[in-house]
Amino acid sequence: MKLVRKHAIGHIDPMNKTSFYGLSYNDLELLLKEHQLNPYGARVLFNWVYKKRRAGLPPNLAQVTKKFLNENISFELPHVLKDQKVIQNHQNSTQKFLISFGDSRTVECVLIPFQGKYTLCLSSQVGCAMKCSFCYTGTQGLSRNLSSEEIVGQLLSTYHWLEDQGHNLRISNLVFMGQGEPLHNFEAVQKACSIFLSQYGLSIGKEKISISTAGYLPGLKKWLASSLDVNLALSLHSTNRSIRDELIPLNKAYPLEDILELLKKWPLGPKRFITFEYLLIKDLNDREEDAHLLAELLSNYSALINLIPFNPFPGSTYERPEEEKIESFQRVLSEYSTPAMLRKTKGEDILAACGQLSSLA
Ligand code: SF4
Known part of the structure; x- marks a missing residue:
């Protein structure tokens, strides 16, 4: 042959x-x-x-x-080993899946309901090498990259699970915010995206797929040199160098200033923007002054700020700020032109929220 x-x-x-x-x-x-x-x-x-x-x-x-x-x-798909559900209301439940591959390695992915459709949060690696101090996955270290078929398999296995349960809602949005640093496994993520985007297959819109990075500069450079056209989200979390070093150790090798410099060249079509994620952690980065610094830093970017109150996980030393602190941070940001939204945390009861995923369940 x-x-x-x-x-x-x-x-x-x-x-x-x-x-x-x-x-x-x-x-x-x-x-x-x-x-x-x-x-x-x-x-x-x-x-x-x-x-x-x-x-x-x-x-x-x-x-x-x-x-x-x-x-x-x-045509073998990965297996759903375990599913866990957290109910918000009767039709609205976040679902976390433990997915197993041929070598028995596992990852988690999370299905989040939103306005009659679903967003699926995908994993790109088994574990993660980046060791972000606020992240449960970061405590595991990296076991291996996922292949493109394992990334696509998460979506199809989830769809088959939904159909078996008699649900016919569409998975309309995909976010690479599960386990792993997607740009540390760029080729597989890029190939999976080309399958998601194909007009002959799932035909998911480019503006409905987001890749979230902690700031892995070599991966960002590869992306910039490629033809991949989906949304970029950067985990920013602090404008202060030593605090960002603590939260995202990768910042020591690839500081935020270098990332932001590169993002000045990021190609954005009309009505497209870069999402900057900001994890709010009690007494670390939640002061009004931090909000001013954040808004000023992003004033020249086509940006959306996504505020995420910290989700505790077993053994974490950080805490979520009080509601008044979160509100005053938001109030300061609203004085600037960059739009900011507060992500409503869904799924923290089953450790399915941002930064809480694990392969050890
Ligand atoms: S936040 Fe993302 S990049 Fe950082 S350790 Fe967790 S999975 Fe890895």
Whole structure:
């Protein structure tokens, strides 16, 4: 059998099938062409697997293509090992999943209801190397990167779980804010995004996908040099160098000033902006003066500030500020032109909120 090009999708080994979910639309078309099969099969397959989310092979595929796929391509998805739910009201519940891969490694992802649709918070790595001091995942260290098929698999396994439960709400938004630093695994995240964006498959809008980074500058540079067009969110958390060093040790290698310098060149279309996340921690970065410094720092960016009150986790030494402190921080920001919103925390009862995910559940 003729091998497909390695740089595109890896070679096909009949003993070790290539995962369908790691193939972009272009990869699949190319693969079929290279094996003298009708490339239109790529459109039929993407529609069947991603739009209709059906199992098995589509009936309107040529026998010779079906034979090729059966012999060479795996449609195996990761398994949902555990699901946990926190109820906000009858129709509104945040759901956390523990997802297991072929090597028994696990990650968590979280499904968040919003206005009759869902946002899915995806993981990009098993654990994380960045050791942010406010983050439960950061206490685990990095076990390994997820492959693009494992990232896409989180979404499809979640969809199948929803359908098994009789829910037919759409997952309309994706955020890379689960376990891992997505830009530390840029190639796999980029490939997964190209699958999410494909007009023949899930067709999720570019403005509905966000990648959140702690400020991994090499990854930001790779992204800037690529054609990936989705939203960027930066975890900023403090304008003060030593406090940011404490919260995000990565800041010592790649200081905020260097990141902000690069972001001056970030291409943004009309009505697009960079989200700056700011974790509010009691007595550390929650003073009115901190709010003034934050707003002034971002005054020349097309920015949205997302305030996130700290979510405690087992063993954490930080605390969430009192409500009055959060309100006065917001009040100061409202005096400036950069819009700011307070993220309503959903799921803290089951450690499904921001910074609380773990592979150890
Ligand atoms: S906040 Fe993000 S980058 Fe930092 S340790 Fe946690 S998962 Fe990693």
